[in-house]
Amino acid sequence: MSLKIGEINYTNIMPMFFYLNRTELVNRGFIFEQATPSELNNKMSAGLVDVGGISSFEYARNPDEYMILPELSVSSIGSVGSIFMFSKKEASELNNSSIALTSSSATSVHLLKLIMSHYFKVKPSYTTETPSLEKMLESHDACLLIGDDAIRASWKMDETLYKYDLGKLWYEWMQVPMTYALFAVRKKAAEAYPESLQYLFEEFHRSKLLNMERSFDELTQHIKHNIGGEEKFWIEYFQQLHFGLTNEHITGLNNFFDLLAKDKYINSAENIKLWAPIKTDFSNRVDIT
Missing domain, CATH: 3.40.190.10 (Periplasmic binding protein-like II)
Structure with a gap:
């Protein structure tokens, strides 16, 4: 048995999924679970899914249940476009x-x-x-x-x-980024399957970096064929999004969490807890996000 991956079929999160080696992941025992953002939040909270791109609100609501995979998110600095x-x-x-x-x-x-x-x-x-x-x-x-x-x-x-x-x-x-989705893993799953999580983490990064290096060209063509719209629209859409998780993004998240706590949407604002990869030298490419 390995990890169950929550996958949202929204275009804004596709850069981390588009180039996944799905055949190898399935052969290793990974299972993909399709869901809307709200459905994935519920499944992650209930322990029915182990890892995926959950809403930043779900992390703020249940911070003790999750660890955040570093350098992965769906964010914007200004317009998000969706x-x-x-x-x-x-x-x-x-x-x-x-x-x-x-x-x-x-x-x-x-x-x-x-x-x-x-x-x-x-x-x-x-x-x-x-x-x-x-x-x-x-x-x-x-x-x-x-x-x-x-x-x-x-x-x-x-x-x-x-x-x-x-x-x-x-x-x-x-005047700080807004992060809409974080790549989170349930703590119990991270402890039970550290090597599987490392492999998946590397795959998410590989997919993200390939899309960026190729200027989202293949992904844009795929989305244009399945959803419609002009190529220029989709290129500009992906170029305005951010898929990393810098200190500036975390500052924005902390501001968001503080406001949520102030208005009593969550019990308290907790700091982001990052998962530590087993190895960090899996790619010599520079993450430009």
Whole structure:
């Protein structure tokens, strides 16, 4: 038996999965489990999945359960391009208004609540719904969509709507990166399968670096074929994302966790606990993130 890997089929996390040697991983006993971000959070929390890209909110909620794999994340310094609030009004006018939240997310939902409360200083009401731009806005003043749902909605949105990129709003407010997903492993799994985890960690890094070295060309073609959109859009989309985990990213996470604790979404803000690789010289390529 080996590790069960949680995999989210959103484009923003694909750089770490696209070039995985899946055949070798399966031969070594790894199992892939497909899930939405919120589903993966629940499965990781319940111990049904061992390792994967969980929301930073899930880590903040259960820090004692996980260790974070170093130098891996889905982050942005400014616009993220796939986490949008669509609104019939300007954000500053949404006090006492109704916002529909996607059921697919945890980090983005709480990030929006923090931004609305502390940055725009308004207090709307929130309802969680299945992600659909048209249906959400039938009975609400605004809605939050993430990932490919948000991207597709941005392509077909009514021009009268306001569109807010949460990564851009966070950076305007805090001047630090926002990290949406962290690559986490359950502590018990890390202790039970250290060599398997090392191999998977190296594979995640290899996939990330190959995508960066190839300017995301093959990944872009794959996504264009399966999702649609223009090649220029996808190239720019990946170029604005960050996939590392620097000290600056951790500072941004600590700010996020402090705000979550202040508003009582989590019990307390804990420092990031990084997993220590068995070896660190597995690649002589420079990680430019």
